[in-house]
Amino acid sequence: MFPDYDVIVVGAGHAGCEAAHAAARMGSKVLMVTMNMNTIAQMSCNPAMGGVAKGQIVREIDALGGMSGIISDKSMIQFRMLNRSKGPAMWSPRTQNDRMRFSEEWRLALEQTPNLDFWQEMVKEVLVKNGRAVGIKTSLGLEIKANAVVLTNGTFLNGKIHIGEKNFGGGRTAEGAATGLTEQLVSLGFESGRMKTGTPPRIDGRSLDYSKMEEQPGDEQPAKFSYGDTKTLEKQISCWITYTNDEVHHELKKGFEKSPMFQGRIKGLGPRYCPSIEDKINRFAERERHQIFVEPEGWNTVEIYVNGFSTSLPEDVQYQALTKIPGFEKAKMFRPGYAIEYDFFPPTQLQLSLETQRVEGLFFAGQINGTTGYEEAACQGLMAGINAHNKAHSKEPLILKRSEAYIGVLIDDLVNKGTQEPYRMFTSRAEYRILLRQDNADLRLTEIGHSIGLASDERLEKVQTKKEHFNHLLQQLKKAKLDPAMVNDGLTQFNTSTIDEKVSVAHLLKRPQLSIKEIKALSTETRELLDKYSIEVQEQVEISIKYESYIDREQKLAEKIGTLEDFKIKSDFDYDRVKALSSEAREKLKKIKPETLGQATRISGVSPSDISVLTIYLGK
Known part of the structure; x- marks a missing residue:
């Protein structure tokens, strides 16, 4: 009845939709399995996308070639850029969305994606052979084979809804819970827990x-x-x-x-x-x-x-x-x-690719990993879909660094630190947030998305043009000089000190009292120069000039710490041989199995002295 698939995605929420789209777009034969085709990509809680740190994630998904940004734009009824009064690292886009249109746009997009099939039914079991996921078994007893399986079950795993003293099984209001999968995964050695979320009237x-x-x-x-x-x-x-x-x-x-x-x-x-x-x-x-x-x-x-x-x-x-x-x-x-209460699986049981440690070819994404929020789920789905495709075709996984994307921060936090409560992304979680702004996600990630076959040629060309325009304008503003006689009256009006000699536009733009808007008002020539470029390019150049020292400092720190990522650790490394490690560090390292020395530094309970010991041992 069914052909064999490269990837099966279980669940059709925000994580499932991104996973299925990514794997199919990259060339895998994909089957999406959901209990209800009419609730694909349903906004089960608030009708909004983005917000503080979450908006950065949506931009990153879009830059890589995912769909959440496009669907949000097609269904939005309001747009706001939050935190404009703060520094650009805090600026966060947010849309208010038409709930019904959001779901409809996602379904239409998926139905128009080549290589993607659908099946409506509950999944009861992951088929596992010799420690590897080889497909799924449904509630009707159908067995469907695949090279990789992605579970994105949301709040449906043994979901229980509470209203006052009443409670009943369900994954969402008027929708049944999913049963059987938790019990099977626990029997395979996975650790599970319970989390809770809620929704208003x-x-x-x-x-x-x-x-x-x-x-x-x-x-x-x-x-x-x-x-x-x-x-x-x-x-x-x-x-x-x-x-x-x-x-x-x-x-x-x-x-x-x-x-x-x-x-x-x-x-x-x-x-x-x-x-x-x-x-x-x-x-x-x-x-x-x-x-x-x-x-x-x-x-x-x-x-x-x-x-x-x-x-x-x-x-x-x-x-x-x-x-x-x-x-x-x-x-x-x-x-x-x-x-609603539901089962989740502590994410310390995952690799950074979101593949599980216990079962090869099995990936978890979304609330099953203990996160909360559409955006957090969607970016995990995107990465799980990419890496499930790579697994099915014997390719290396794509792992984003903490200095490359909020997505990298989120997954790194989950795998290395775990979570005892629903994990939500904040700008404060990202130590490189000046680098990871919402305005430059395309510059950071589109080339990566294009290299794996997800972002289109048109997207890459657009980014390359934007980079060229950015560099041209930046150099022109550094060269263009403004005469004191021409601008001093304006500088006084803008409550900033006058100048005694010609200075560059870039030098003046460093002043906190002056933005692009004020610079344009100072000089007709400068305004004409700036207006040749898009608002986005002007904004990025302004940020680059004003925060140059901070950006350089973060970049150097990222490069310095990044050298630790070059120290690879084999998955079968025996930490018991390293006698000088603390007992807590040994226990955590054996459980999480870091892939690099850099990852080991971010595991709670592993001290700097443990890292020194490990560095010396690996050096030998």
Whole structure:
């Protein structure tokens, strides 16, 4: 009934979609298996992509040749660049999306991808022969063969939904849980655990009074995620902000005795940085109010996502508390919020390629690895799809360094440090964040994406042109001199000191009071020069000039630490032979099996002295 496949992808969420698309685009014969073809790439929580650090990840996915940026652009209803008031390392793009259109665009993209087939059914088992994944077995008993298997099961593995004192099996509201896989993997020697996440109630937007809320419009000049030819928005939908108060908190507390979280019915650990509303008012009792973001779910729907009000309290408690929020007095609820518990597998059981250590040819991506968030899942799916293709065709895996991409930071953190709670990406996790900006992801990664057959020739040409324009403009601004008589009046107006002799435009641009906008106002010739280039190129040149010393310092540090990555460690290396290692280091090294000395330095419990011992031993 089925041909043999190169790669089988189990699951069709954000991780599964990126994995299937990448492997098929690179030339593998791929089968995507999902329990419901109608929920491909569903935005099961908030209808948004990007945000702090997450926006950088979406740009990196796009630069490598993935689809999340393109799909986000095609379905967005609002665009905002967050953290503009901070340094460029913190600037983070975010889109508000049409939930239904996002899912539809992903399905259309996948159906138009050559080499990609679909099957709707539950997967009960991974077929393993001689320690290698060779296919899957479905709930109907069908066995489908493949050279590599990618599991992207999301919250479906033994998923249990909680609303107050009620609980029932499910991977999402109105969708069943996936059973059997966890038990099989544990029988193969894998360690599993439980995690928890949640979602807020959905509200009828027609029942809200927006006059009592603060409007949050999109950017006046909206950008987009993709470096490709997707369109920018001509019109946008506003979001809104309101706040909880003492009355809201009082109503919520009435349900605490029925809270599955407080009463111990939920065993899994929830996300630290996205807590439920009951957890917020319990942990931060001194706060008089909490922000509530009112987010439309699309162009043509009245459904509203109540961001900041995630909860698993009884539905009547949820409703009574909601009606005490300004603007929600007459709110009508579409469905209540809930918490969901699910199985995950500690990611220290993976290699940096996302292939499991125990079973060759088996890859994990997304929430199965203990992460939370669409963007974190999507980038893992992309890398798992790339490396599953490489595995199926006996090629070396692609592993991104921490100095190359946020994706590299995320995977390195997961494999070397593991996670005890749902892992979310932040800019603070990246020690090279000045290098890993959202504006230069194409310059960093498109050549890599093109070299593996994922990014198109057109993408590469566009990046090469951008590099040329960047270098030309940078050199011209260093050469172009401005006369004191011409610019001093303007400098005074911009509250910066005047000049006594001719100085270069680049020299003036280093001043914190001056941006490209002010430089253009100082000189007609300079404005004409700058306007020959795109806004993106102008922005990158400005960042390069203003932060030159910081960028150089990070680059040198990355190169210095990068030399440790050249020290390869064989997978069968016997750490018991190195007697001078501490017992904790020996235990961690044997468990994680680092592929390089550089990776070994990032394992918690491995001290600098352990690294010195290992360096000497490997040197011998």
